[in-house]
Amino acid sequence: SQQGEEDPQALSIQEGENATMNCSYKTSINNLQWYRQNSGRGLVHLILIRSNEREKHSGRLRVTLDTSKKSSSLLITASRAADTASYFCATVGGGSEKLVFGKGMKLTVNP
């Protein structure tokens, strides 16, 4: 089952620009997590935001969460070519520990 929906599906930007990815979900959550996946590889955890938090920062990453709109955004500032990857949001909620992933977004940062 999938819950999160990332928007847009693919984004191509120049190095140094900011990249914003949005995620929407359907049910109540305990937390929302963002992951990154390089082509054909495993997942790297980026950041977790709890349902009672509105914003969180980690280095060049900024995540916001709006539980009233059931949406989250991931902002990557001053992007680098190495940020090229697919990004997924995933939610935990409903009393279950399982992580349900959104569709994902392919980010390409051109040098």
Place this chain on the structure above:
Amino acid sequence: GAVVSQHPSWVICKSGTSVKIECRSLDFQATTMFWYRQFPKQSLMLMATSNEGSKATYEQGVEKDKFLINHASLTLSTLTVTSAHPEDSSFYICSAAPPYGTMNTEAFFGQGTRLTVV
């Protein structure tokens, strides 16, 4: 962070044969593990939740007789794709919930297994 090791990283098998994929938590005990599959350019689809010492819980539409899951110990879960067919070719990824649960921290993922059925 905690380490989850998945083996093999890739496998090619003949149609009709079975393939076993292992997922190990190396430095913590995982009572719960999750198995996902991912088709090219798509997201991760949860297949089943594996609980140590009990039967796995499969997501709707996933054939439990096709994808056998065994979680015999607190550090090992296995996924066996039985009588594999080309349409089973996919990227399979496991994750382990930390001892304190995913309510407060991230899950830990294996490196994934690329299965190709010829």
